Amino acid sequence: MSENSPSMPIARSVDALRTAVRDWRRQGFTVSFVPTMGALHEGHLTLVREAGQRADKVVASVFVNPTQFAAHEDLGTYPRREAEDAALLAGAGCDLLFAPTVGEMYPDGFVTSVAVGGPSQGLETDFRPHFFGGVAVVVAKLLNQVQADVAVFGEKDYQQLMVVRRMARDLDIPTAIVGAPTMRDGHGLALSSRNAYLSEPELDVARCLNGVLAEAAIKAADRRPLAAVERDAYSDLLKAGFERVDYVAVRQADNLAPFPNGVVEAPARILAAAWVGKTRLIDNLAV
Amino acid sequence: MSENSPSMPIARSVDALRTAVRDWRRQGFTVSFVPTMGALHEGHLTLVREAGQRADKVVASVFVNPTQFAAHEDLGTYPRREAEDAALLAGAGCDLLFAPTVGEMYPDGFVTSVAVGGPSQGLETDFRPHFFGGVAVVVAKLLNQVQADVAVFGEKDYQQLMVVRRMARDLDIPTAIVGAPTMRDGHGLALSSRNAYLSEPELDVARCLNGVLAEAAIKAADRRPLAAVERDAYSDLLKAGFERVDYVAVRQADNLAPFPNGVVEAPARILAAAWVGKTRLIDNLAV
Numbered sequence: 001m002s003e004n005s006p007s008m009p010i011a012r013s014v015d016a017l018r019t020a021v022r023d024w025r026r027q028g029f030t031v032s033f034v035p036t037m038g039a040l041h042e043g044h045l046t047l048v049r050e051a052g053q054r055a056d057k058v059v060a061s062v063f064v065n066p067t068q069f070a071a072h073e074d075l076g077t078y079p080r081r082e083a084e085d086a087a088l089l090a091g092a093g094c095d096l097l098f099a100p101t102v103g104e105m106y107p108d109g110f111v112t113s114v115a116v117g118g119p120s121q122g123l124e125t126d127f128r129p130h131f132f133g134g135v136a137v138v139v140a141k142l143l144n145q146v147q148a149d150v151a152v153f154g155e156k157d158y159q160q161l162m163v164v165r166r167m168a169r170d171l172d173i174p175t176a177i178v179g180a181p182t183m184r185d186g187h188g189l190a191l192s193s194r195n196a197y198l199s200e201p202e203l204d205v206a207r208c209l210n211g212v213l214a215e216a217a218i219k220a221a222d223r224r225p226l227a228a229v230e231r232d233a234y235s236d237l238l239k240a241g242f243e244r245v246d247y248v249a250v251r252q253a254d255n256l257a258p259f260p261n262g263v264v265e266a267p268a269r270i271l272a273a274a275w276v277g278k279t280r281l282i283d284n285l286a287v
Numbered sequence: 288m289s290e291n292s293p294s295m296p297i298a299r300s301v302d303a304l305r306t307a308v309r310d311w312r313r314q315g316f317t318v319s320f321v322p323t324m325g326a327l328h329e330g331h332l333t334l335v336r337e338a339g340q341r342a343d344k345v346v347a348s349v350f351v352n353p354t355q356f357a358a359h360e361d362l363g364t365y366p367r368r369e370a371e372d373a374a375l376l377a378g379a380g381c382d383l384l385f386a387p388t389v390g391e392m393y394p395d396g397f398v399t400s401v402a403v404g405g406p407s408q409g410l411e412t413d414f415r416p417h418f419f420g421g422v423a424v425v426v427a428k429l430l431n432q433v434q435a436d437v438a439v440f441g442e443k444d445y446q447q448l449m450v451v452r453r454m455a456r457d458l459d460i461p462t463a464i465v466g467a468p469t470m471r472d473g474h475g476l477a478l479s480s481r482n483a484y485l486s487e488p489e490l491d492v493a494r495c496l497n498g499v500l501a502e503a504a505i506k507a508a509d510r511r512p513l514a515a516v517e518r519d520a521y522s523d524l525l526k527a528g529f530e531r532v533d534y535v536a537v538r539q540a541d542n543l544a545p546f547p548n549g550v551v552e553a554p555a556r557i558l559a560a561a562w563v564g565k566t567r568l569i570d571n572l573a574v
Contacts, residue, residue, distance in 0.1 A: 014459060109542070111405035112423075112457035117398035136399075137458075144431075144459040170399035171424075172301060172431040255396070 008090035010097045014145050017098045021059070021147060029056035033148035033175070035139065038062040039079035039193035040088045043154055043183035048092040050180045051152045059146050060089050061098040063105065068134025079196055098146065105141065114140050116170070119162035119256045123271055124282070127246045132163050139164050143173045151175050156182040156190050158269060158284040162256055182283070184210065190283045197279040205241035205276045209283050212236045213248075217270045217287045220250045223263045237274050246273035246280070250287060295377040297384045301432050304385045308346070308434060316343035320435035320462070322426065325349040326366035326480035327375045330441055330470035335379040337467045338439045346433050347376050348385040350392065355421030366480060385433065392428065401427050403457070406449035406543045410558055411569070414533045419450050426451050430460045438462050443469040443477050445558060445571040449543055469570075471497065477570045484566040492528035492563045496570050499523045500535075504557045504574045507537045510550045524561050533560035533567070537574060 011017040021031055032055035034047045040062075051058045062085055069075035086097055114136040124131055143151060153161045158179075165177040183191045188210035189203075198206055216233035220226060233248040251258060253267035268287035273280060298304040308318055319342035321334045327349075338345045349372055356362035373384055401423040411418055430438060440448045445466075452464040470478045475497035476490075485493055503520040507513060520535040538545060540554035555574035560567060 018461070109405065109453075110457050111403055112454050113402045113404075114458075115400045115402070117400075118396065119398075141457075141459045144461060147461060166396075167399050170397050170428075171401075172428045174305070174431060174434060 008086060008094060008097060010086065010099055012100060013104055014100070017059070017096070017145055018147075020096050024057045031055050031057050031059060031146070031148045033142070033146045033151040034058065034060045034094075035142050035151065035153070036060060036062055036085075037064045037078065037193065038085045039081065039196070040085045041183075041191045041193060041195075043156060043191035045088060045092040046183050047152045047154055047180050048089060048094050050178070051150070052093040054150045054152070054178065055148070057095045058093060059096045059098055059148060060094045061100075061142055061146070063098075063100055063138070063142075065105075065134055065138040066102060067106070067137060068131050070128065070130050073128075074194075079193060098142075105138070113137060114167065114171075116163045116167045119159060119166050121256075122258075123247055123249060123251070123256065124159050124273065127273065132160070135160055135163065136167050140167065140171065140173065143168065143175045146175075148175050150178055152178045152180050154182060155179045155284070156192065157282070158271060159256060162254070166255075188214075190281075192281065194279055194281065198276060202276045202279065206279075206281055208240035209237070209242075209272065209274060209281060210285070212240060213270050213272055213283060213285050216248065216250070217285050220264050220268060220270060220287045226250045226259060226262050226264070233270075233272070237272070242274040242276055244275040246275070248272040248274075253286065295373060295381060295384060297373065297386055299387060300391055301387070304346070304383070304432055305434075307383050308344075311344045317437075318342050318344045318346060318433070318435045320430070320433045320438040321345065321347045321381075322429050322438065322440070323347060323349055323372075324351045324365065324480065325372045326368065326483070327372045328470075328478045328480060328482075330443060330478035332375060332379040333470050334439045334441055334467050335376060335381050337465070338437070339380040341437045341439070341465065342435070344382045345380060346383045346385055346435060347381045348387075348429055348433070350385075350387055350425070350429075352392075352421055352425040353389060354393070354424060355418050357415065357417050360415075361481075366483060385429075392425070400424060401454065401458075403450045403454045406446060406453050408543075410534055410536060410538070410543065411446050411560065414560065419447070422447055422450065423454050427454065427458065427460065430455065430462045433462075435462050437465055439465050439467050441469060442466045442571070443479065444569070445556060446543060449541070453542075475501075477568075479568065481566055481568065485563060489563045489566065493566075493568055495527035496524065496529075496559065496561060496568060497572070499527060500557050500559055500570060500572050503535065503537070504572050507551050507555060507557060507574045513537045513546060513549050513551070520557075520559070524559070529561040529563055531562040533562070535559040535561075540573065 032051035120132040161179045187207040189207045219229045237245045250270045253269045271284040273282045319338035321338050407419040448466045474494040476494045506516045524532045537557045540556045558571040560569045
């Protein structure tokens with residue numbers, strides 16, 4: 001399908017999705033997959049283009065997964081604009097949009113949960129304890145529904161990427177999990193659907209997050225004590241105008257475990273979550 | 288491969304298994320799968336023959352899954368006899384034996400768990416709370432490893448069959464889950480690898496289980512109050528020589544929920560677990 005196809009099909013059911021993928025398989029095509037919650041921005045489209053480099057056909061899903069939102073979170077107001085998303089996907093080379101209803105994904109009688117220990121411990125889980133349970137189930141389902149050769153996830157949600165990779169490996173889901181670099185605006189702000197919630201003054205604050213992390217990453221790489229690095233970054237974020245910082249932490253890059261000696265001794269990642277007004281932002285960088 | 292092939296291959300790794308299955312797929316063959324814990328008897332071989340009816344190629348696995356045994360249970364003494372099992376499988380028409388090590392199934396860093404509510408509640412779970420967690424993970428893994436069109440499970444482990452079916456549906460694992468009827472000896476005793484633990488006098492007791500359940504099933508089908516039906520069956524089992532009865536219960540056949548009005552009002556199943564000496568037996572019948 002061409003880059004600007006106006007006729008990208010939309011599958012609403014798992015059956016329709018599988019029929020399309022089976023057809024491609026019969027013709028010998030490989031398949032890649034990009035799961036999203038819609039409200040697409042250039043970051044998502046980069047994932048779609050990356051997926052297009054890795055397989056003959058690209059499936060993207062748009063599904064705002066209720067099980068990864070807590071009751072007080074923004075499930076109801078999370079931006080939904082399917083027609084716009086579909087046009088963006090088609091333009092980025094997506095061959096099929098899978099956009100199931102909640103009822104198709106979680107029919108009556110649904111009772112199964114998936115828990116991933118290890119990389120899901122701490123960080124996001126300390127503040128959104130329900131989150132990775134919801135992610136693990138919906139991603140397990142989506143991967144099994146699409147049965148792609150490869151699935152592409154953004155490094156923007158780095159802990160999620162580690163959790164998904166661990167789950168897919170542990171459950172032997174036969175889809176390779178690939179991470180793609182975070183896209184940023186000209187000021188270093190990681191692209192996120194939730195950036196749409198930010199006012200102009202909030203945007204100015206949000207754009208400081210990446211710089212604070214970059215500075216802390218340099219100190220961490222320099223083997224400075226992580227407790228001090230994290231404390232300084234925490235107070236720098238508050239000074240920059242963030243109202244609350246959920247965490248700033250330097251962890252081992254592969255399993256997100258803390259460094260036992262309090263200094264970086266292996267590939268590392270710095271991760272943070274902080275609030276601007278009513279909007280919670282996350283970001284991370286390689287150390 | 289012929290019914291009496293002496294050359295059935297054995298795959299020890301997921302890679303070797305997948306290579307074999309991929310080869311068959313390329314040749315256009317369909318694939319069925321029978322998971323076992325080995326110590327095979329005629330019941331297992333019936334599942335293998337059933338699998339052979341449903342696909343061109345049959346994979347069977349032999350893996351004594353440690354995560355479904357509690358510390359005090361019989362993991363260490365569970366019978367292991369691979370050469371004998373392999374010969375029996377080949378004779379029943381199995382085309383490939385998958386016999387992984389514990390390290391292949393649960394490598395270092397393994398941290399994922401799968402929980403199935405609904406049909407896993409009560410019955411076995413009241414007495415083996417760890418059991419279905421272990422079953423759900425290993426079956427999810429095996430199904431994803433083999434990627435068969437259909438997998439055949441024995442109705443002997445009826446609650447397990449319902450849990451596996453629910454999990455496969457909830458996680459969209461693309462393998463159809465099929466149940467096959469329980470095989471029994473001439474006295475009605477359900478075939479089980481654990482029957483090998485029974486002495487002759489214990490065997491006489493064990494052979495009463497099916498009769499007690501059959502009689503209770505008739506009463507239940509007659510819409511007698513289930514509390515009385517279950518109580519009578521319970522005491523009949525003790526009279527027959529069982530030392531302890533974990534449960535005798537009549538449940539809805541599809542989701543194993545109790546009947547809200549205490550009488551059978553829909554397709555039903557009677558299920559029991561009881562002890563003869565140190566051996567725990569389970570059985571069940573359609574009502």
